[in-house]
Amino acid sequence: MSDTSRRTVFKAMGATLGAGAFARAIAPIVEWTEDLSLDQLLQRHYKELGRDELQVVLRELERKTAEDYGTSVSIADPRPTPGVSFGYALNLTMCIGCRRCAEACHIENNHDRATDNSYIRVLEIDKGTVNLSRATADYDGPVPKADKYYMPVQCHQCDRPPCVNVCPVEATWKEADGIVVVDYDWCIGCRYCEAACPYHARRFNWTKPQIPAEEINPDQAYLSNRIRPQGVMEKCTFCLHRTRRGELPACLEACPTGSRVFGDLNDPASEIRWVLENKRVFVLKEDLGTLPRFFYFFDE
């Protein structure tokens, strides 16, 4: 008994605790085989990938999606079109709050089915106010109600994006055509960007998205609607897998009222430019100086 000093006991306890903490700390590396291959772990940042490297990554992601979700998909990497600068406008006079845009986003962007996730949150607001603290997103029908108006909010693709500034690992940035994107494979899931966004436009993948094979949109892109891993941030990309090919975003096509106008801000003949030059236009929370590319407007 006298051999075991108080010092020895504390040493043993300390060693045990230390070993336990070490095991816990390296657990992610030991357990990575479940969801993360070594190649993925060591994969470089999107912007540092050469063309050939990127192709390897894309093919691997396609293989993994087929393995995990039981359907074959095509993951491309469309780049910004030179000279194109995207803008989006939404007519608050016409929007009826039917949430068809949010549903189209849910389907197009391969969102988790259990949470009914979508990059669009339609706010129901008292007429005569812009009081967002009293707005609700989970209203029931029938819509539109006489004393309410409806404001769909999604990523504003700000030209001074607070979400990009706060990212500690540069996993999110602004592209040449104005779209703010996320490298899902570089994101560490700290959610600083979610906290920084004044429009509540970013979403976090709390779980691995669950989508039935037959419902998966196979037309995917690395920076947009490929199925996101668990534990990373995601956001609206103006459907860049469509819009960089010249197509309209899914939410616009789904809108039954024609409230949405999308196009190239650099093209003086575009529909979006006509709206900005001729309608009563405002941006949400202009005072924050975020310079959104998403505009709201009214009819006469």
Next chain:
Amino acid sequence: MPLLPPRDLPLLSLLALLSACTGGFSDPSRELGEPVSGPATGRVEIHRPPTMGVLDTPLEDVHGAPIGVACDTCHGPDADGEVLARAQDNPEGMHQGLEHRHGDLACDACHDPDDRRFLRRADGSRLEMPRAMELCAQCHGPQHRDYQRGSHGGMTGAWDLRRGDRVRNHCLDCHDAHAPAWSQLDPVFPPMDRGTVQQRTADSGSH
């Protein structure tokens, strides 16, 4: 992972310094897509609504949709060129159940009284049914202007007509000519994201 040998440390710190100076990863504009040039040759087609020139009857097809009757069926000319039916001949007939909530307009404000297969402009000139949009535009100028500018009515297809075609909705795709105002409808599911769920919890807690 092997520990870095000490000789790499100066190089590593130099790299870290460099990346801090240049703002991290390389410029995103480094690699852009192919430039798009040339004229906007994409076709802009206006969808032709199936309801145009058709009157719904109380009868239903196997899918439960109302069976329509073309105007010609009653209002077209017979073999001798005589127009068969006029609305006043049968006021209790086909048009009896027609919901009519379009201002105070009478049938003849839009329909040609001499030949019901046609529409009639305010100046009295005759207009073919497929050109109904011109008739709407007589009264709904601002909407027609917005439509022409692409900010009313919705569309599918390409935003960039240099790279694709576009299909525009017709007035009658969204509006019933006889009751054009939108009625209320049920929204699709709300999102179940944490923001909403927390809001719900807070709401129920305060009540």
